[in-house]
Structure formats: structure tokens, C-alpha cells
Amino acid sequence: MTRLGREDVARRSASVEDTERLGEALAPALRAGDIVALEGPLGAGKTRFVAGLARGMAAKARVRSPTYTLVNEYPGRVPLVHLDLYRVAPAEIEGLGLEDHLESAALVVEWGGKLPASLRAEALVLEFEIVSETERRIAALATSGRGRELLTSWQALSAAPSHAREAR
Numbered sequence: 181m182t183r184l185g186r187e188d189v190a191r192r193s194a195s196v197e198d199t200e201r202l203g204e205a206l207a208p209a210l211r212a213g214d215i216v217a218l219e220g221p222l223g224a225g226k227t228r229f230v231a232g233l234a235r236g237m238a239a240k241a242r243v244r245s246p247t248y249t250l251v252n253e254y255p256g257r258v259p260l261v262h263l264d265l266y267r268v269a270p271a272e273i274e275g276l277g278l279e280d281h282l283e284s285a286a287l288v289v290e291w292g293g294k295l296p297a298s299l300r301a302e303a304l305v306l307e308f309e310i311v312s313e314t315e316r317r318i319a320a321l322a323t324s325g326r327g328r329e330l331l332t333s334w335q336a337l338s339a340a341p342s343h344a345r346e347a348r
């Protein structure tokens with residue numbers, strides 16, 4: 181997994197609801213063509229984050245882990261395509277037609293470290309870390325122009341008092 185440069189912003193979550201709110205906060209910034217790559221171990225909260233994000237996009241569908249179904253699509257202000265690459269071999273990823281989805285939808289990808297470098301370079305990368313049973317740390321990184329714009333937006337949108345800051 182390629183490490184990007186320094187991380188620019190990190191948030192703490194003390195509960196599932198916190199993590200969902202941190203996902204929801206990103207929703208207003210997303211547009212078709214955007215890529216959000218979620219990284220970090222099983223149980224870190226990636227799917228809960230997507231549930232909040234989908235809620236923020238006004239998607240009515242229930243968010244489940246796509247580990248078995250691979251791709252879930254939620255209608256909303258901007259359609260949200262949700263993938264989990266955990267069980268997908270790198271060679272298969274090129275065949276998923278992700279670029280086609282990007283024409284009309286935003287893409288949120290669990291195990292986003294497996295994305296082709298060309299797509300990951302455009303992404304907002306969120307690294308999830310398990311701090312304790314109930315605490316998570318979510319660090320944002322981005323290299324490209326659009327990824328950096330999303331990072332800046334999420335930084336601002338997730339800065340509400342209900343979201344505990346890193347240093348507290």
C-alpha cells in the first residue's frame with residue numbers, strides 16, 4: 181500500500197454515531213467523479229462511515245457491507261457507488277469498470293489502498309485506526325487537486341463542535 185505524504189487532518193470518533201456523523205459531514209462536498217478511499221483494518225468503522233455518508237446524500241437505501249455483493253449503489257443528490265475491495269484480487273479491479281461509474285456517481289471504496297494508482301491519486305484517502313474498543317481515529321490524506329479540495333471541505337464540514345477534535 182503506497183503511503184501518501186503527510187496527513188493534513190485527523191478526527192477522533194468516540195462512538196458509531198460519531199463515525200456516521202463524520203461520514204455525513206463529507207456528503208455536501210461530493211460530486212460525480214469523486215473518489216473516497218477508505219483504508220484501515222476490519223472493524224475500523226469504514227462501513228459505518230459510508231452509512232453516514234449515504235444518509236448525508238439523502239440516500240434512502242440501507243447501507244450494508246458490500247464485502248459479498250461487491251458493489252452497492254445508493255440513489256441520492258449524487259448517486260453513491262460503494263465498493264469493498266477486501267476480497268477482490270488486484271488483477272480483477274481493472275475489470276470493474278470504475279471509470280464508467282465515475283461519469284455519473286461518486287465512489288466510496290473500502291480497502292481503497294487496492295485501487296489502481298491512477299484512481300487513488302485522485303482520491304480523498306481516509307485512514308481508519310482502531311484506538312480502543314469504542315474509539316477510532318480517521319486521518320485524511322490527499323495528493324491531487326480534487327482530493328485536496330475534498331480534504332479541505334471535510335476538514336471544515338467535520339469541524340462542528342459535536343466532532344471531537346484530535347487534540348482534546
Ligand SMILES: Nc1ncnc2c1ncn2[C@@H]1O[C@H](COP(=O)(O)OP(=O)(O)O)[C@@H](O)[C@H]1O
Nearest residue numbers: 193194195196199222223224225226227228314
Ligand atoms: N467509534 C466507532 N466508530 C465506528 N465503529 C465502531 C466504533 N466503536 C465501535 N465500533 C464498532 O466497530 C465495528 C465497525 O464495523 P464496520 O463499520 O463494518 O467496520 P469496517 O467496515 O471497517 O470493517 C462495528 O461493530 C461498530 O459497532
Ligand SMILES: [Mg+2]
Nearest residue numbers: 226227245290
Ligand atoms: Mg466494511
